[in-house]
Amino acid sequence: MTNATPSPRLVPVTEHEQRVSALLTPTPVDSRALDECLGLALAEDVTAPIPLPPFDNSAMDGYAVRSADLAEVDEQHPVTLPVTADIPAGRVELPALEPGTAHRIMTGSQVPPGADATVPVEHTDSGTERVRVSTPVRVGAHLRRAGEDVAAGDTVLTAGTTLTAAHLGVASAVGTAQLSVHRPPQVLVLSTGSELVEPGLPLRPGQIYESNGIMLAAAVRQAGGSARLLRFVPDDVTAFHEALAPHLDSTDLIITSGGVSAGAYEVVKDALAGSGVAFTKVAMQPGMPQGAGRYFTGNGAGTPVVTLPGNPVSAMVSFEVFVRPALRRAAGHHTTRRPFRQAVLTEQLGSSAGKRQYRRARFDPSSGTVTPEGGPGSHLLSSMASANCLLEVPEDATELPSGSNVGVWLLE
Ligand SMILES: Nc1nc2c(c(=O)[nH]1)N[C@H]1C(S)=C(S)[C@@H](COP(=O)(O)OP(=O)(O)OC[C@H]3O[C@@H](n4cnc5c(N)ncnc54)[C@H](O)[C@@H]3O)O[C@H]1N2
Numbered sequence: 001m002t003n004a005t006p007s008p009r010l011v012p013v014t015e016h017e018q019r020v021s022a023l024l025t026p027t028p029v030d031s032r033a034l035d036e037c038l039g040l041a042l043a044e045d046v047t048a049p050i051p052l053p054p055f056d057n058s059a060m061d062g063y064a065v066r067s068a069d070l071a072e073v074d075e076q077h078p079v080t081l082p083v084t085a086d087i088p089a090g091r092v093e094l095p096a097l098e099p100g101t102a103h104r105i106m107t108g109s110q111v112p113p114g115a116d117a118t119v120p121v122e123h124t125d126s127g128t129e130r131v132r133v134s135t136p137v138r139v140g141a142h143l144r145r146a147g148e149d150v151a152a153g154d155t156v157l158t159a160g161t162t163l164t165a166a167h168l169g170v171a172s173a174v175g176t177a178q179l180s181v182h183r184p185p186q187v188l189v190l191s192t193g194s195e196l197v198e199p200g201l202p203l204r205p206g207q208i209y210e211s212n213g214i215m216l217a218a219a220v221r222q223a224g225g226s227a228r229l230l231r232f233v234p235d236d237v238t239a240f241h242e243a244l245a246p247h248l249d250s251t252d253l254i255i256t257s258g259g260v261s262a263g264a265y266e267v268v269k270d271a272l273a274g275s276g277v278a279f280t281k282v283a284m285q286p287g288m289p290q291g292a293g294r295y296f297t298g299n300g301a302g303t304p305v306v307t308l309p310g311n312p313v314s315a316m317v318s319f320e321v322f323v324r325p326a327l328r329r330a331a332g333h334h335t336t337r338r339p340f341r342q343a344v345l346t347e348q349l350g351s352s353a354g355k356r357q358y359r360r361a362r363f364d365p366s367s368g369t370v371t372p373e374g375g376p377g378s379h380l381l382s383s384m385a386s387a388n389c390l391l392e393v394p395e396d397a398t399e400l401p402s403g404s405n406v407g408v409w410l411l412e
């Protein structure tokens with residue numbers, strides 16, 4: 001490993017990260033029905049107005065009893081009690097349990113006043129008029145106490161939580177019908193390039209199937225955004241502006257891929273340079289040519305734009321490093337970054353001096369090791385697809401021997 005001085009032309013990864021992050025502000029908050037909230041970020045804490053369980057209830061189907069009535073019972077000396085009430089789940093009015101009697105009770109039903117335990121039906125003869133019980137029970141057996149799970153006034157969900165199925169379950173269990181959530185950022189994903197063909201159509205020499213647009217739109221959705229995809233924007237500045245125009249009012253972020261390096265037909269650069277988007281080279285591999293700024297069409301603050309490089313792996317890695325954290329922050333999520341782990345490298349790796357390298361790799365959690373998938377080339381999309389992490393090689397490393405400790409960002 002040697003120390004290398006980064007080229008002065010290259011912008012540090014952290015600086016470009018901040019530039020992208022600063023473009024986006026938190027999205028508005030609105031109130032939505034629970035079944036529209038999965039995956040969104042909660043905007044306000046949720047406090048339980050009631051305890052959970054709301055009342056003492058039975059954990060088993062069986063008979064509500066006084067444990068003292070069964071103190072002397074065993075297999076050889078069963079006792080028979082009259083069954084004086086039936087308590088299905090949801091019964092509201094309950095008669096008290098008199099000494100020396102039992103109530104038939106179902107799982108989740110209220111425990112009647114006077115009862116202090118449930119005898120599971122398996123320990124009885126299942127009688128409906130009278131029941132024969134052959135085991136004793138301790139006080140509190142097979143009962144679930146009010147407030148055992150949640151006390152009234154407890155905070156059950158905190159703002160910034162990414163709402164999962166279980167979060168929605170607990171919100172509903174405490175009686176919440178709607179939640180305050182951040183609206184997902186609306187992202188317009190554009191791909192340009194005269195060589196791009198729609199999958200399903202025939203491919204002629206020199207043409208390739210479009211892949212960045214579909215991939216980035218999916219990545220936006222996975223990150224918690226909402227994506228609109230314009231896949232075949234022609235390599236023409238006027239056509240580029242025309243493609244954007246109808247969507248600007250409803251767009252929080254424009255993501256483009258391709259057309260930003262040094263070629264003669266760099267439509268994204270040609271259309272956006274001078275309109276508030278700065279094009280730079282970042283000290284990163286893949287993902288060196290980058291752009292970020294605002295797209296101005298006249299009045300107003302402009303629409304945030306991030307221009308990603310066209311090579312598919314560069315586009316995807318740049319999305320992970322720069323766009324995803326910013327998008328998640330704007331969408332109100334507390335968790336903005338992928339999980340990070342330390343891992344032991346299983347083979348030797350080389351890297352360009354002065355650039356942070358992100359290699360596609362597979363992390364094995366059982367051994368704590370990481371193995372690169374495919375080579376460093378930014379056209380090797382299949383190894384992006386088979387990777388489960390990005391392996392980060394720091395800017396100052398030019399060679400990492402097998403056995404080195406490295407950081408990995410888990411993608412799944
Ligand atoms: N003379 C230089 N050439 C290049 C430089 C440089 O600094 N000087 N940078 C290289 C690097 S690094 C990258 S990354 C690429 C970035 O190029 P662009 O962002 O301008 O992208 P394109 O030239 O349009 O395309 C690059 C590559 O990716 C394919 N592509 C583009 N869009 C899509 C899409 N939607 N789906 C699938 N594949 C796509 C395109 O066909 C090209 O193969 O520039 C290097 N060159």
Ligand code: MOO
Nearest residue numbers: 286287288314378
């Ligand atoms: O730096 Mo480019 O983004 O890989 O080939």
